[in-house]
Amino acid sequence: MERALFVIFALTAIVAALNVLLRRHPLHSALALLVVLGALTGLYVLLGAYFLAMIQVVIYAGAILVLFLFVIMLLNIRAEEARLERRPFFRWLAVPFALLLGAEIFYLVRTFEENPVPSGTSVGVTEAIGRELFTTYLLPFEVTSILILIAILGAVVLARRG
Amino acid sequence: MGVVVEAVVKIVIVFGIVLTCLAYLALFERKILGWIQLRYGPNRVGPWGLLQPLADLLKFLFKEDVRPTTPNPILFSVAPILSLVPALMTYAVIPFGDRIELFGREITLYITSVNVGLLYLFALSGLGVYGIVLAGWASNSKYSLLGGLRSAAQLISYELTLTLSVVGVLIQVGSLDLVEIVRAQSGAYFGLIPKWHIFWYQPLGFLLFFIAAVAETNRVPFDLPEAETELVAGYHTEYSATKFAMFYVAEYANILAVSALATTLFLGGWNGPGVERLPLLGVFYFAAKTAVFLFIYIWLRATLPRFRYDQLMRFGWKVLLPLAFANIVFSAAVAAIA
Numbered sequence: 001m002e003r004a005l006f007v008i009f010a011l012t013a014i015v016a017a018l019n020v021l022l023r024r025h026p027l028h029s030a031l032a033l034l035v036v037l038g039a040l041t042g043l044y045v046l047l048g049a050y051f052l053a054m055i056q057v058v059i060y061a062g063a064i065l066v067l068f069l070f071v072i073m074l075l076n077i078r079a080e081e082a083r084l085e086r087r088p089f090f091r092w093l094a095v096p097f098a099l100l101l102g103a104e105i106f107y108l109v110r111t112f113e114e115n116p117v118p119s120g121t122s123v124g125v126t127e128a129i130g131r132e133l134f135t136t137y138l139l140p141f142e143v144t145s146i147l148i149l150i151a152i153l154g155a156v157v158l159a160r161r162g
Numbered sequence: 163m164g165v166v167v168e169a170v171v172k173i174v175i176v177f178g179i180v181l182t183c184l185a186y187l188a189l190f191e192r193k194i195l196g197w198i199q200l201r202y203g204p205n206r207v208g209p210w211g212l213l214q215p216l217a218d219l220l221k222f223l224f225k226e227d228v229r230p231t232t233p234n235p236i237l238f239s240v241a242p243i244l245s246l247v248p249a250l251m252t253y254a255v256i257p258f259g260d261r262i263e264l265f266g267r268e269i270t271l272y273i274t275s276v277n278v279g280l281l282y283l284f285a286l287s288g289l290g291v292y293g294i295v296l297a298g299w300a301s302n303s304k305y306s307l308l309g310g311l312r313s314a315a316q317l318i319s320y321e322l323t324l325t326l327s328v329v330g331v332l333i334q335v336g337s338l339d340l341v342e343i344v345r346a347q348s349g350a351y352f353g354l355i356p357k358w359h360i361f362w363y364q365p366l367g368f369l370l371f372f373i374a375a376v377a378e379t380n381r382v383p384f385d386l387p388e389a390e391t392e393l394v395a396g397y398h399t400e401y402s403a404t405k406f407a408m409f410y411v412a413e414y415a416n417i418l419a420v421s422a423l424a425t426t427l428f429l430g431g432w433n434g435p436g437v438e439r440l441p442l443l444g445v446f447y448f449a450a451k452t453a454v455f456l457f458i459y460i461w462l463r464a465t466l467p468r469f470r471y472d473q474l475m476r477f478g479w480k481v482l483l484p485l486a487f488a489n490i491v492f493s494a495a496v497a498a499i500a
Binding site for chain 2: 031055125
């Protein structure tokens, strides 16, 4: 049962991810990304990471992707797309990055050790994550919050100038 | 096996009741609007107009499905489904009552109780935007597109307040599980005032939640996405027959869900006198409290004029959001002292 669900979600994620890249219309790509996020949510739930699964939907699907749609609908993305197409430099840049990604995946698969989480543990539960965030990972957490604050300030400055 | 059967039976019962309630909610609304405006409301089909929902249903099913010429026919058909499904999925975690003994086994009066129940609800409310935005886009009409975009902006803005207004309750209870939140509200102080969150430290949170919830469900006075004087009918201008019915049902499903959620979070859910001895009574308390919210919704619609768009945004970001933050600070301070 669990394996079957995993295969379904994983295949959905891969097919949808390919769709994100291959679709001509940016809106269709954005919708394919929504499907990817949905499939990932399913995978998180299978792993018992309920909090992560829900937060993923709330933040990515509920807020960020809606903004993507917003931008695509309000602006004419076609013009931007044509401008990028004319630079062959970007295409060649894809080769080293693809190689790098391939090497990373290869390394991960080689060094992977099966280390399953014992069933019935509460690693993915809200309280456990909260405790970890505010004790072990307090510094990265606070640094991230400052980073987000800077991004907000940047957005305000840019909006003012326009 | 027994667990699966129990779950399936509960899902069927809950959805049967909820869908019937939704049909009658439409009648309830038209009747009350009628009374407030000194009219009778629907009274032709059946005694007291009680068969009106059935007549509406048949009308929606048999009308012609008019399609606009659109480059996205599939999206046009999928959008109403995307709007309806998240609205109905919310009822999976809403606790209608505690547990009862039936046929020698203990049965809980909610479909499931998950540890991230509240987050699940917010995730669904975030997904509800897609139906509306895509309907606006796929209709290939400027009124629909403007309605869809307005709705997206409004939902994102008020979702912040909606989420933050609940944090006070979370600080007090210490759990995202809706059943735990209701349990925490049982009993009374001095044997007189019930321990509902609306009375204890969260009246501001309740007010913010309710205002944001009205905005989230696109209702008067925040019904700008379908402001008929400006946008014809907004995002569902081009929809007809069954697809229109889906948007219609989704709107009522959202209203009912939000009212049930307000009851659960702030009005003690199923709690009331005599529930300890007779748990089934809790379902009636729950339904009565939810009905109060539904009435207020309709009352607002009959009473208030619509906001202007810039007023809506200013109110959301410059009034409600700071108040929500202040409420969180206050709740944290109370929790630290107590």
